[in-house]
Amino acid sequence: MSHALLDPADALQIIREASTQTPTESCPGAAVLGRILRQPVVSASDLPPFDNSAMDGYALGGGVEPLRAGSEWGIEGEQAAGDAMRGNAHGAWEIMTGARMPDGLDRVIPLEQTERLDNPPRTRLLADVAAGQNVRFAGSDVAAGTSVMAAGTLLAPQHLMLLAALGVDSVQVAARPRVAVLCTGRELVDHPTTPLAAGQIRNSNGPFLTARLPLAGADLTHAETVGDDVDAFVAAVARARTSGAQVIISTGAVSMGRYDFVPVALQQLGAQVLFHKVAIRPGKPLLFARLPDGTLFFGLPGNPVAVAVGLRFFVEPALRTMLGLSPERPWQVPLAAAYSKKPRLDMYLKSRLEINRQGQLAAIALTGQESYRIRPLAEANAWIRIPLEASELPAGSPVDVYGPGHLESPSWVWSSGE
Ligand code: AMP
Ligand code: MG
Numbered sequence: 001m002s003h004a005l006l007d008p009a010d011a012l013q014i015i016r017e018a019s020t021q022t023p024t025e026s027c028p029g030a031a032v033l034g035r036i037l038r039q040p041v042v043s044a045s046d047l048p049p050f051d052n053s054a055m056d057g058y059a060l061g062g063g064v065e066p067l068r069a070g071s072e073w074g075i076e077g078e079q080a081a082g083d084a085m086r087g088n089a090h091g092a093w094e095i096m097t098g099a100r101m102p103d104g105l106d107r108v109i110p111l112e113q114t115e116r117l118d119n120p121p122r123t124r125l126l127a128d129v130a131a132g133q134n135v136r137f138a139g140s141d142v143a144a145g146t147s148v149m150a151a152g153t154l155l156a157p158q159h160l161m162l163l164a165a166l167g168v169d170s171v172q173v174a175a176r177p178r179v180a181v182l183c184t185g186r187e188l189v190d191h192p193t194t195p196l197a198a199g200q201i202r203n204s205n206g207p208f209l210t211a212r213l214p215l216a217g218a219d220l221t222h223a224e225t226v227g228d229d230v231d232a233f234v235a236a237v238a239r240a241r242t243s244g245a246q247v248i249i250s251t252g253a254v255s256m257g258r259y260d261f262v263p264v265a266l267q268q269l270g271a272q273v274l275f276h277k278v279a280i281r282p283g284k285p286l287l288f289a290r291l292p293d294g295t296l297f298f299g300l301p302g303n304p305v306a307v308a309v310g311l312r313f314f315v316e317p318a319l320r321t322m323l324g325l326s327p328e329r330p331w332q333v334p335l336a337a338a339y340s341k342k343p344r345l346d347m348y349l350k351s352r353l354e355i356n357r358q359g360q361l362a363a364i365a366l367t368g369q370e371s372y373r374i375r376p377l378a379e380a381n382a383w384i385r386i387p388l389e390a391s392e393l394p395a396g397s398p399v400d401v402y403g404p405g406h407l408e409s410p411s412w413v414w415s416s417g418e
Contacts, residue, residue, distance in 0.1 A: 005279035007388065008346045011288070012317055012327075014274050018290060019321035022175035022246075029163050032155040034407075035173040036217060036323045041149040043166050046139035051101040053079075054134045058114055058123050059095040059105040066130040067107070075121045077102070092123050101135060108134035142166065152325055154407055176219035177247055177322040180240035181209045184252040184262070185302060186227040204374060205251040205300075205307045215405050216316050217323050221245045228259040234268055241295060246322075248295060249315060252302030255285040262287065262299045271297060278314075279388055281345045282306040282371030286314060303371035309348045312383060316406040330385065330400035335393055336362040343391040349384040350376045353401060363401050380404070 024038040053059060059079065060067055073092035079085055081098035089102035101108075113127040142148055148166070149159060155173070163171065188203040189196055196202070203225055213220050222243035226232045233250075240248045253260045254276070266273060271289040276299075278286045283306035287299035296318060300310035320328065333353060341347055349365040350373075356362065363384050366376040385400040386393065393399065 005277055005284065005345075006275050008278050008280050008313075011275055011278045011286070011314065015288060015314060015318050016321050016327070018274060018288070018296060019318040021324050022177055022322050024172050025175045026170045027173040029160065029169045029171070032160060032163065032171055032173065033157065034214075034217065035155050035171075035176075036325065037149055037151050037153040037155060037171060038174050038324060039172040040147040040151050041163065041166075041168060041171055042147050043142045043144055043168075045166065046144045047142040047165055048136055048138055048140070050138050052081075052136050053095045053097055053099050053101060053108045054136050055108050055110040056096050057094075057108045057110040057134065058092040059089070059102055059108050060092055060129065061090060061105040062107065062131060064131060066128040067109075067125060069125050069127050072117065072122050072124045075123060106131050106135065110134065174217075174323045176217060177319050178221045178244050179213050179218040179247045179249060179319075180222035180243055180245035181206060181213070181220065182223075182233070182236050182240060182248065182250040183225040184228060184233060184250060185225075186229075186259075188225050190225050204304050205302065208304065208307065209249060209251070209311065212311060212405060215407065216311070216319050217407055218247075218319055228253060228261060230261045230265045230268065233261065233265045237265070237269060237291075241291075241293070246295060247298065247315070247318065248291075249298045249300060249311070251300050251307050254287045254299040254301055260285075266297065266299075279345050280309070280313075281347050283309045283314075283348075284345070286310055288314070301371075304374050305350065305369075305371040305377055308377060309383075312402065312405065313348060313385075320406055325406075328402070328406050330402050332398040333361050333363040333401040334396045335384070335399050336364040336395065338395045339365055339386060339393045339397075339399075340391060341386060343389050346388045347384075347386040349386065350380040351382050351384040351401070352380060353382040363399055 027035055076091035076093055078094045079099040079102050080096045083099055085102045088104040093102050095108060107129050109125055109129040115124045115126060117124055183203055183206045187200050189200050190203050206223060210220055210223050222240045222245060224236055226236045250262060253262045266289050270292045273289045276287040277284055283301055285301045289297040291297055298315050300307045349369055351366055352364045354362055354364060365384055366380060368376040383402040
């Protein structure tokens with residue numbers, strides 16, 4: 001019996017439909033890094049909070065006409081950052097950058113455009129100074145009541161800077177999807193210094209997934225390695241559930257081999273298999289299921305690059321839906337060299353995005369695309385996707401390029417108007 005492979009676009013649709021948005025939760029300002037805003041941040045106050053000087057110099061007052069070079073002004077006081085001043089000032093005030101403008105004064109002339117004279121202490125202007133010059137007005141950066149960050153913003157240190165400046169101590173963010181990882185294979189050795197017995201290999205999928213998932217916005221609740229044994233696997237799924245996982249990812253044992261027991265285990269668990277085997281390379285045996293309690297289950301094949309592709313292109317879209325983010329959009333980048341394949345599978349290529357001396361961006365498919373080869377993945381900084389129907393692509397053909405993770409993807413540069 002021949003199995004028609006599922007089109008990856010259909011697989012994605014099934015994944016998105018099965019994924020539900022996580023709740024919104026309040027997150028303290030100091031812990032917002034890497035979180036996704038669910039509600040826009042609206043400033044309750046002005047930034048800067050008061051009119052202040054942009055320069056070290058002299059604050060002066062005056063009407064609409066500029067004060068002219070050559071005029072002299074008696075020095076009446078000094079105003080430093082942090083000084084509060086009340087009452088009406090007149091004459092010239094020596095002022096420091098960031099100091100509140102003395103009431104009644106409306107412009108600042110930089111120190112280097114003045115000459116200091118004594119008896120009585122006064123300053124002579126060496127340049128004209130117009131009203132408002134070198135003053136940073138209250139609310140000129142952010143006016144109270146305006147929205148400064150949109151829902152869907154991935155919060156980074158620059159957002160923390162703005163939140164801190166505005167005195168915002170908590171924001172509404174998407175709860176992190178809780179994810180557990182189960183690696184299968186009796187050949188696997190977890191501890192990095194345990195000597196390998198004949199036939200054993202080190203578990204590289206586990207460390208990859210546990211490192212990558214938090215970068216993808218998930219909360220890793222559980223990770224363990226089990227042998228090729230249905231009962232041990234079923235018990236591990238139970239532990240993953242107990243840890244609170246909403247998504248379980250397994251690696252290995254979903255293909256056609258004698259020890260590929262994951263489909264059997266899922267049947268025992270009463271899971272509904274939503275698809276098994278997709279027209280992709282690497283990672284064709286990909287399986288997606290829902291456990292009776294609603295937990296989503298991704299069975300990724302064991303080859304390390306199949307794991308990376310399964311996570312990047314099938315698990316991460318589920319995480320995006322759960323986080324409330326719209327589907328990712330790739331960059332279109334010209335291929336550095338011709339590429340050909342059979343028009344049968346969607347290909348995900350370990351690749352490098354490079355900019356040449358002329359400033360042109362090109363996507364280079366790395367050599368060593370086999371799914372067991374980890375080294376090119378470590379050299380890659382992007383993925384090229386060659387769609388199902390494509391076959392011969394000459395050098396320079398635009399192709400879809402994705403960043404290493406959906407939250408590290410170039411898609412964030414798309415203008416919001418598009
Ligand atoms: P499987 O899908 O279980 O048949 O595994 C396919 C290939 O991936 C085999 O060569 C496995 O030894 C290898 N493999 C499976 N799991 C891991 C893992 N966690 N780390 C590294 N290689 C693995
Ligand atoms: Mg295996």
